Amino acid sequence: MTGRAPEGVAALEIARRAVQLARRAGADQCDAIVLAGIESTVTVRLGEVEKLIEAGSVGLGLRVIQGGRTAICATSDLAPDALERFARETVELAAISAPDEHAGLPDPALFGRPADAAALQLYDERIEALSTDEKIRFARECEAAALAADPRITNTDGATLSTRVGEVALANSLGFEGSYPATSISLVAEAIADDTDGKKRPGYWYSAERSLSRLAEPAEIGRIAARRAVDQLGARKPETARVPVVFEPMMAVSLLGHLAACATGDALYRGATFLAGREGQPLASPLVTIIDDPLIPGRFATRPFDGEGVATRRNVLVRDGTFTGFLFDCYTARRLGRTTTGSAARGLESAPAPSSSNLVLEPGTLQPADILRDIRQGLYVTALMGAGFNPATGDYSRGAAGFWIENGHLAWPVSEVNISGNLAQMLADIDAVGSDIAWFGAAAAPTIRIREMTVSGR
Amino acid sequence: MTDPALAALQFFRDRFAIDPALTSSLLSIALSRGGDFAELYFEHRTNSAITWEDQRVKSATRTVSQGLGIRVVRGDAIGYAYTESFEFEAMRRAAETAARISAGERTAPPIDATPSLTGITYYDTDHPLVAEPPTAKVALLERADRAARAFDPAVTRLDASIGDELKYILIARSDGKIVGDVQPLIRFNVSALAQRGDNRQVARQGGGGRMGIEYFERVTTPETLAREAARQAVLQLDAADAPAGTLPVVLAAGDSGVLLHEAVGHGLEADFNRKGTSNYTGRIGQPVASPLVTVVDDGTIASSRGSINVDDEGNPSARNVLIENGILRAYLQDEISARHFGVSPSGSGRRQSFKDYVMPRMTNTFMLPGEDTPEDIIRSVDRGIYAVSYSGGQVNISNGDFVFSVTEAYLIENGRITTPLKNVMLIGNGPDVLSKVTRVANDYRLSDGRWTCGKDGQSVPVGVGMPTVLVSGITVGGTKL
Structure with missing residues (x-):
């Protein structure tokens, strides 16, 4: 598995580079976190696609600790000259803070071993491989099941399938470097029943997991949402x-x-x-x-x-x-x-x-x-x-x-x-x-x- | 003052070479598979904050966020994509991704783009807090700290922060409209801990608006906000358990507008009504509240936290009367919903950032004053609750059920405000509560700018306002039977 940042950018490389630049700008201690990912959302309502969203993003957060003074800056502008300026400005910003003797990076003896990430099952390539049509089908099945579950379900707020394929990277000036890819998928449905007094009764259910195989059956999510709405009638x-x-x-x-x-x-x-x-x-x-x-x-x-x-x-x-x-x-x-x-x-x-x-x-x-x-x-x-x-x-x-x-x-x-x-x-x-x-x-x-x-x- | 629309146009042109030729070509790509309408939303936002604790600056933070969101609309459906890069290639790809909501192929007609100037601004964009030296902001935090500690020896801790935001936006639409805005926003927060033995109470206060440093002279001072947090924390040390059950409730002027925001405001957002998922669906022209109730959403109030010159679809903000003397008059409309209902957009299309799609949202929402005096209203209650300030609330849009956490409340006994209460929750149903408004006072005021509204995971700054109001019965969630 490789990094999942869009545009082929390696998240850990960005974090490492930010730490180097901050050190060069005079930082005593610093660490950098990079969150990169591609997210997608599909909403189906009354059988029709209502929303189709897809985009990738990369963000960098840099913490500088300068004589116990802390500054934290974040940016999404990762062009080389922008990154250099960003690191320098973060170091300068630390001067505003007061020294705090408790501020500082961890003892290196406590560092985690990034190699352990694979055993933790945070990434599922099947989520990355899902096509837009498959995502629409999941959401459609889920909503259809909610509508079909009971004649008293008169409306829905749709079914939404969201996925994220991302990477987390962290580096610090004491030599820690780690990154891991992570995926997530969620499917949520809201069914609505009409009560006798004109009041609407919504029922909501979802499943959210890191792997596709663990996601609940789409139709099951829809049926539970419908049941929870109907159960509230009266x-x-x-x-x-x-x-x-x-x-x-x-x-x-x-x-x-x-x-x-x-x-x-x-x-x-x-x-x-x-x-x-x-x-x-x-x-x-x-x-x-x-x-x-x-x-x-x-x-x-x-x-x-x-x-x-x-x-x-x-x-x-x-x-x-x-x-x-x-x-x-x-x-x-x-x-x-x-x-x-x-x-x-x-x-x-x-x-x-x-x-x-x-x-x-x-x-x-x-x-x-x-x-x-x-x-x-x-x-x-x-x-x-x-x-x-x-x-x-x-x-x-x-x-x-x-x-x-x-x-x-x-x-x-x-x-x-x-x-x-x-x-x-x-x-x-x-x-x-x-x-x-x-x-x-x-x-x-x-x-x-x-x-x-x-x-x-x- | 500079026209913010012009300033935003110049900002994006000078810094990123974003001009009408570029936006028109991206819009053509966005509509290359069909679609009724497309829009580009460019955003550049700088946020900074200084946090204060243990009588010193704990940390300083700054975030710069920039990007382009592209939306293609087909009927009620949208395709959406965004990019954090203003490189043409990245923007072109985002336009193609958003275009996928339509399946057809066609050559989009050329777009005749005309930048428009609003010629009006509801806030000063020339003197943002961003431009002030950090020492000036630290001095404000020090003042807050001193004031809270001097207020009462029981105050043992004071955390505070000062934050500012400066946002440039530019909207280019497939109907040729190009419009921008510059939106400054500041926020001052204090949190005071009062302690007596094992009894600990934390209270928060905050304020701000679309202003610069003059907020701390014109509207309030750090001392006032800090003393207010300290007063509430100390008050809570001796507060009694709240009663449980249905009681008359007097909602104090100002912050009680948050109840209006939750209990009716959300239900009047047109997307829920277009989908038939609001309890106000199909009820325009019908009575939905006591005849004493007139509810307005107004994005044009000078310097208010919820105000905007234009909304995030480029439509001018407006004063919209939603409920007039108890009769439902209008919903809050964005472009999609306005087309659906065949009405004009109400300047209510808002989004959290370029990463988010537009929805109809509130700006500054309030109830107009009546003719009673607050004193008469309180005097008319034998046993009830006087609710003054709130930490937040939540509503179930589809049926109007809501809850509110009240952070400052008192018992009313025989027409007089008596014991301070703790842990008061108000729970009820929006339309039901509005029908039970039996008296409205003449003391309307807008709350200080501290409210943020959440919807579908998107947060936007809003204002709320209210006169003193009597509701004949709300369920009070307390512990004492």
């Missing part, structure tokens, strides 16, 4: 109450994201996390184990090295209910007297910052039906809205839709409600974990039940 608000709340796997995944955002060195040194001072202490129910794992082959956040070139590793966030520790990049680790966990995330335009990779809530033994069985009244959540989570306190309050549970069964659809609680309490109150683990993007979770939350309705 949805109404329940009375405000405190009841058990069950999260289907796709919704349980969102709780992992909230927790992980609070479990970073960045949130810790800013004093902006409710997890401060809780390392090694019981946090969640003993049923809960949560892993951050960038080494699972073929997943969305899988990577051989992090955004600073540090070897990635599996990190346990919660083991049998105990909060085991935070995720660090080099800066936050030095600042707090820790070691990096290989968790630096990196965009072109921003400094590295610790972030989770693939998140897994380990499955339990219960079937979803068993989880519902002993609930007399409760809420089963299939959609969440809004950003009502406060990382500093853990307070949680979000719009929700799904089903009302009566005597162990999904009785009727619910919309326009709000669920609220506190994440620490919610994690402690998890009293059932299903065996039905499923992946959504870079996270996987089974069905979970929270003993009690406030559901605001009528």
